[in-house]
Amino acid sequence: MAAPMKRGANVALTQEIPSLTGVVLGVRWNAGAEQALSDNLVAASILCDRDSRAPSDEHFVFFNQLTSPDLSVSQLTEALGDDREQVEVDLADVPADIHRIVVALYINDGPGARRTLGQLRECVIRVLDLTNGQELVRSENLAPALRSETAILLGELYRHPTGWKFKVIGQGYDDGIKGIAADYGVPL
């Protein structure tokens, strides 16, 4: 197993594995005894164009919109294995105008008490081969650096002249999903 990827690290997936046709982006977290926090966490994927903007609200894949319009990105209703959430990406089916797929984790701003990601003990994103479920890479634990954030960009798949690459981002947002939506042009 490769060493965990640090924030900012990237890997050339399809260059390293030419036969790679799809990946699974697995998100796992551990909120300890904070069950309410764990229940309110939402993993989402944003399909972005060349300008890092979502073409429409339908390019935001999460529990209430499980696939992208082109059906290339799909979130499972029940993750397999130890991941809390999993997103499948058929790389060949991703439309040409989609240049990156960003995976975020945020706390849904519900009517209950406000919580932050600083209460997380573990927060990891990993990449699996879609065809056989083998883990290709995983990020370091992103939780220790979190404080008052209510959303975090975990990582992204993006097109590169050499093929599809994956990068660990680990960027937090104090204003939650609103901040992420504003940065990527997602109409909430």
Place this chain on the structure above:
Amino acid sequence: MTTASRASPPTTGYHYERCSTDERRGADPGRADAVTPIDAATPDLAPRRTDLTFLRRRSRPVGKPNAAIADFVAGRVSAQARTSRAASKTRAATARRQSVSLDIHEPAPSTATAPTRRNPPTESSLDLSASAPSPRPSTDLDLDLSGPSPSPVTSARPPTESSLDLSAPAPAPDRGPSAARVPTDRTTSLDLGAVPLRTQPAQAAPSTPTTSLDLSPATAPPAAGRATAAPSVTARAGTGSAGRRVPARGREPRTRPGVPTILGPQDPTVTLTRLQSGVGTLSIEAAVTASVGDLRLGAAYQLRSGRSSTVQRQAGRRFGPPHESRRPVLLAARQQFERLAVDLRQIPDLERFVVYAFSGDGRQLRWGGTLVVTVFAGDRIEMPIELPPTAAVAVLASVYNVRGEIVLRSEMDLIGHSIREACRGYGFDRITWLDEVTPID
């Protein structure tokens, strides 16, 4: 909801019918105006079901029909094939526990910092690392893909041409009509016979209730005819790498960003997007002045589980479901006005609810003001409350979860003299009552 699996299911008319059944399950039969008609003969034009991942391969097979799928449709799947598939899944599960190593390009030391609130990454950050990897796979690559992968690949990811034919005939006669598969405990019944006093005709249910689902063609044509017609449809629909044709979004009334949506007798409904229906909190407030009287709000709800009850702050019933104070689906509160809040993280569990208003002190209300619904991003849906003075209970709005999209409807319906009558009038017949106000939970 149906559990999505890594292996794409063999797609036949059966799955298409499942989709239709779910639609009818989620929609109120009397208010089906939000459901787009579906023709089973043209699955490419069917509305997108982004909540049903097993419909991802919504395309027709190209060329010769796959023999395995034809066998499956005809109910000829052999025991040997089942055994082989099971073994393949086992191997795939075993393989998932293995790992590989890749050539990871670490960031420059200066970039490995704590999370910061900044703009999304741009291409420039990618190019910095582009020079590092060699054009060929690096020598330290240790990928064990040759071992268990071939057979799991075959079983877990069926070829595209064999994965879905929505137009295929209904798989087996023993499945019976799709309506027969609707679980009886999931139906939403409107107890119209029990409707008590209704002082004002509801501008509600259409006179010709319809599910708008054309299911009959799915059972009619033979498989051979379908297979023959498939290539031409694929060629016509060919867009994108997968040759899929994405149908246009429905024409339901939608909100406009930054512009309040006003619902009234002429335009009583609006449909929220899946994001508006699934992010944050949906807030419902009765913006009224003291001249109206002691107007109080409550809601009768029905969950997907079949559980049904009310929330009503005045009666001390603040949480829905009752006693779920840690993580309620609905919360009744009061700030400047009486307020209801819906936790949209739990919207898949919520089937429908109605917002009712009544006089807290029993005196006549001089109805006025506006029922204001606010989505997470701040957009508002406003429903003016225009009713004749009375002390009756009024259902102000109904909210339905239709395929993951919230449909709001302005009702403004004076329907009874008690909470119980109002709830029964809107089909909440699964609530048992202690008295005219208090459900038994």
